[in-house]
Amino acid sequence: MSRYHLAQLNIASMKEPLESPGMADFVANLERINALAECSPGYVWRLQDEAGDATAIRPFGEDVLVNLSVWQDVESLSDYVYKSAHSEMLKRRNEWFSRLGDVHMVLWWVPAGHLPDLYEAAERLRLLRELGPTAEAFSFRERFVAPLASPCA
Numbered sequence: 001m002s003r004y005h006l007a008q009l010n011i012a013s014m015k016e017p018l019e020s021p022g023m024a025d026f027v028a029n030l031e032r033i034n035a036l037a038e039c040s041p042g043y044v045w046r047l048q049d050e051a052g053d054a055t056a057i058r059p060f061g062e063d064v065l066v067n068l069s070v071w072q073d074v075e076s077l078s079d080y081v082y083k084s085a086h087s088e089m090l091k092r093r094n095e096w097f098s099r100l101g102d103v104h105m106v107l108w109w110v111p112a113g114h115l116p117d118l119y120e121a122a123e124r125l126r127l128l129r130e131l132g133p134t135a136e137a138f139s140f141r142e143r144f145v146a147p148l149a150s151p152c153a
Contacts, residue, residue, distance in 0.1 A: 004146035005044055005112050006074055009121035010067040010105040011060050012097040018055055018065075026089075026096045030055070033086055037069065040084060042076020045069060045115055059118045068121050070110065074143055077107075081140075103129045106137050109146045 016022040030053050037043055047054045047068040054066055071077040080086055106128045110116055116124075124137040133142035 002072065002146060003112055004109045005114075006071045006077055006107055006146075007110045007116045007121070007124075008067075008069055008071070008077060008105065008107050009116075009125055011100070011125070012065050012067075012093070012104065013061075013100055014063045014065060015096060015098050017063075023096055025092075027055075029089055033089055036085055037080055040076065040080040042072035043069075043080070044071055047118070057118070059122065066118065066121075068116065068118065070115060073146075074107065074140070078140060103139075105139060107139060107143070108137050109135075109144075 014023065018027060034046070034048075034053060037046060047057065047066065049056050054068065057066055058064060060066065069077075071080075081090065103125065106121070106125045108124045127134065128137035128139070131137070133139060133144070135144040135147070138144045
C-alpha cells in the first residue's frame with residue numbers, strides 16, 4: 001500500500017447562478033456523479049458540506065465552484081474523470097461553466113491519511129500557475145510520481 005495519495009482541486013466559473021434554470025441539469029446530476037465518485041475504485045475522500053456537495057463552499061469567488069478530493073493514485077482519478085459516466089458531464093461543461101483564463105485544475109501528492117484543506121489546495125493551484133508543472137503541483141498532462149518513502153519509515 002502506498003504511503004501517498006493523490007489530491008486534486010478543480011475550480012469552475014459558473015455562467016449563471018446555481019439556482020438558475022440554465023444550471024438545473026448540472027444540479028440534477030450532482031448527487032449521482034458524487035455517488036459515482038464515492039463508489040469508484042481508488043476513491044478516498046471529497047470535500048463536502050452538510051448538503052453532501054461543495055456547491056456552497058466558494059473561496060475563489062461567488063461564481064466559482066470547487067471540487068477537492070483525494071484518490072489512491074493518478075490512474076484511479078483519471079479512470080473516474082474520463083472513463084466513467086462523469087465523462088458525459090465533462091463533455092457538457094461548456095453549457096454551465098465559462099472558460100477560465102488560467103489553470104483551473106491541480107494535482108499533488110499527500111501523505112496517506114492527510115485530507116487537504118482549501119488553503120493548501122489554493123497554494124498548489126498558485127504554484128502550478130506560477131511555476132508550471134513540478135512535483136509539488138502538476139496536471140494529468142505532465143504527471144509526477146509519488147515521493148519515495150524513507151527506508152527508515
